[in-house]
Amino acid sequence: MTGSIYDELKDRGFIAQVSDETAVRKMLGEKQVTFYIGYDGTASSLHAGSLVPIMAMVHLRRAGHRAIAVIGGGTTMVGDPSGRTEMRQILDEAVIRAFGDAIRAQLDRYLKFDGVGALAVNNADWLKPLNYIEFLRDIGRHFSVNRMLASEAYKIRLEKGLSFIEFNYQLLQAYDYLTLFRSHGCTLQMGGDDQWGNILAGVDLIRRVEGAAVEAMTFPLLTTSAGAKMGKTVQGAVWLDAGLFSPYEYFQYWVNTDDRDVGRFLRLYTLLPLEEIRRLESLAGSEINEAKRVLAYEATILTHGEDAARDARAAAAAAFGGSGEKDVASLPTTVVARARLEAGLGPAELFVEVGLAASRGEAKRLIAQGGLSINNERIDSLTRMLTLKDVGPDGLILKAGKKKIHRVIAG
RNA sequence: GGGCAGGUACCAAAGUGGUUAAAUGGGACGGGCUGUAAACCCGUUGCGGAAACGCUUCGAAGGUUCGAAUCCUUCCCUGCCCA
Numbered sequence: 135m136t137g138s139i140y141d142e143l144k145d146r147g148f149i150a151q152v153s154d155e156t157a158v159r160k161m162l163g164e165k166q167v168t169f170y171i172g173y174d175g176t177a178s179s180l181h182a183g184s185l186v187p188i189m190a191m192v193h194l195r196r197a198g199h200r201a202i203a204v205i206g207g208g209t210t211m212v213g214d215p216s217g218r219t220e221m222r223q224i225l226d227e228a229v230i231r232a233f234g235d236a237i238r239a240q241l242d243r244y245l246k247f248d249g250v251g252a253l254a255v256n257n258a259d260w261l262k263p264l265n266y267i268e269f270l271r272d273i274g275r276h277f278s279v280n281r282m283l284a285s286e287a288y289k290i291r292l293e294k295g296l297s298f299i300e301f302n303y304q305l306l307q308a309y310d311y312l313t314l315f316r317s318h319g320c321t322l323q324m325g326g327d328d329q330w331g332n333i334l335a336g337v338d339l340i341r342r343v344e345g346a347a348v349e350a351m352t353f354p355l356l357t358t359s360a361g362a363k364m365g366k367t368v369q370g371a372v373w374l375d376a377g378l379f380s381p382y383e384y385f386q387y388w389v390n391t392d393d394r395d396v397g398r399f400l401r402l403y404t405l406l407p408l409e410e411i412r413r414l415e416s417l418a419g420s421e422i423n424e425a426k427r428v429l430a431y432e433a434t435i436l437t438h439g440e441d442a443a444r445d446a447r448a449a450a451a452a453a454f455g456g457s458g459e460k461d462v463a464s465l466p467t468t469v470v471a472r473a474r475l476e477a478g479l480g481p482a483e484l485f486v487e488v489g490l491a492a493s494r495g496e497a498k499r500l501i502a503q504g505g506l507s508i509n510n511e512r513i514d515s516l517t518r519m520l521t522l523k524d525v526g527p528d529g530l531i532l533k534a535g536k537k538k539i540h541r542v543i544a545g
Numbered sequence: 546g547g548g549c550a551g552g553u554a555c556c557a558a559a560g561u562g563g564u565u566a567a568a569u570g571g572g573a574c575g576g577g578c579u580g581u582a583a584a585c586c587c588g589u590u591g592c593g594g595a596a597a598c599g600c601u602u603c604g605a606a607g608g609u610u611c612g613a614a615u616c617c618u619u620c621c622c623u624g625c626c627c628a
Binding site for chain 1: 574575576579580581582583588589590591592593594595623624
């Protein structure tokens, strides 16, 4: 345990707000602290937007603190209105349960739940059995509606409408904190900066009910320098699940980082020492691409493991002609029946099939605009049939635009 | 429960009987320039079709009409005001 983990987090850009900086720095430096972060299960996988909290947990755990990941099986049934413009879709309970299990498994890769230094709990376990009247009397009376309505988090919703169920979210999250304080001695809750109000509600509740001082810390809500939300691409989220978003795509997501974000991201999303990061981010001009590759490689290791990261890097090198080993086999690949290739396939059909175009119409548009190529040769005609002859020893390489690439092999 | 205003494509927002597959902006995508960056310039942006053209879309379902996003009816949903 080192006295510097708080400052390490701060230097790396993890901290947006802290309840009491002096107290938090002190406790993280002096003793083992049990802390928690909640993850609401609104999808079967977390995405890159959740990486900051995950990395913060990894850092704290490495520093010897005890991590509790709370799967929001109960709170997800209510839905957090904080900062949202519209009510969340109400999800089916069985679905929420399944999502929660999947997310737990995902977090396990980063945190290695051992029941001692890192554990996962599901708040459905204590929220579902709650008795309404008792809850109102014991917990509800500590909350001021006036104060809640005045908070920034609800501001948008007061204009667009806020249902009663959502209004209860904050109470439940506060109750989570109280529960973990009582059962596990948890004294630090962290979360995204949009959670600040909810987290403080828990701090207040514990003070009122237990007379104890506990702490709160939030992470900045990141956007890329281009203004996009972290972890979102056009196609959708940058999922941490290899089945939803392949390691190759994941690697590419990081390689495509804006120059201006490289240093910031290296600090947040890799465990590289700060001196090394300072060296990498100082690279100028096209040299910065080297830093991006390091970022991508390290980030991919953390999420998908070293083997997958190596494959992804090799595939990227093959696709973009970078230095080092080239491994075409690691590109996203689709097997197409030999017989179909013998008969010949239209390019639009094939590009749609491998997911490089959303529809034949789009594929045709792309061809007209010179955006599609096979084996690095621009397709200039819709009737350019693709056959077995186009499938070389490494397969048939399809490209849409400059960056989306896919390999087809006959099978 | 009553009154008012709304629900249009990824988002925002025009359109109030045919010239509307639906203005405009943003976003996104493609091309050019580059460094798998940014900025900038050009183009594209419902589905099918080589094309002609066809099909589906404006909360949902019915209806009026030669013709509906546009008119009528019912229903669902949202916001505001009143209770």
